[in-house]
Amino acid sequence: MPAFVPADAAGLLLRSESDQLEFLSATSPRTTELELYQAQRDEGPCVDVVRSGERVEALGEDQVTGRWPTVGPAIIEAGFSSVFAFPLHWHGRAIGGLNLFAVSEEPLSEDSRQLGQTFADVAALVIVQPQHVDESDLLGNLRRALEGRVVVEQAKGVLAYQLDIDMAAAYDELLRRSERDSTSLTAAAAATIDEARRH
Incomplete structure (x- = not known):
């Protein structure tokens, strides 16, 4: 994914039947820890996108820690300066979130945002209907x-x-x-x- 969207790590959280967020996947151990921490604290970019159904971006330490006082410092401590989160939509409902973490503080271009959402949409399709996806x-x-x-x-x-x-x-x-x-x-x-x- 970094070859197409400028991010250094990614993670996925899903909304469970009990409306709790559960860890699904991540690209590295430290990203796994961040995803689990979000689910435990009920705070973070994935939490926000699932609640709002809208894309979330935070660039730089001030934005990251200002938006998420508990999880934000953990994101910075893990070596990331920015985070971009995309909702996994299914029938008009956000069933999870795709987090992209970046070391740089550069914003995503519009085409990278569109591509990030496409990855999230495909992930939602695979998760919800794997038996129907060729x-x-x-x-x-x-x-x-x-x-x-x-x-x-x-x-x-x-x-x-x-x-x-x-x-x-x-x-x-x-x-x-x-x-x-x-x-x-x-x-x-x-x-x-x-x-x-x-x-």
Whole structure:
């Protein structure tokens, strides 16, 4: 996942039938400890996303410890400076949360946020209906998500060349086009590439 979303570790918590959060998986022992600590203390990014059903982000020690006075210091002590959490949705309800921990304090780009949510959505599907999920369907979902990221990067390159701007400014322009046309970032990127090919 770090190759596609700039995070250094990940963990999953699920809502149980008794409405308690239970640990499911993590990428490292220290991340496992953080996930278990959240469940025990009923505090943290996964707890928040399950309650609200909305994505949660905290960048830097002040935000992390300010938002979660008990769990936040443990996140910082584990060597992470930022955390991004995505809800696992099923039929309009958050059944769990995917936590991404990062050493840096850099925010996620919009395409990384979309990709993180895609991973969470696929995880929810696998958890809830494993017997109905074909491997090719899963690979297809992930492939589409990754292809979307590639399209965004290609469109940024096109805009940088056309407008003689750097990649950060090209990304801002792509966001502006997405908002202007009320479409997704990937769709705006595809339209930008198609337009360039026609000219």
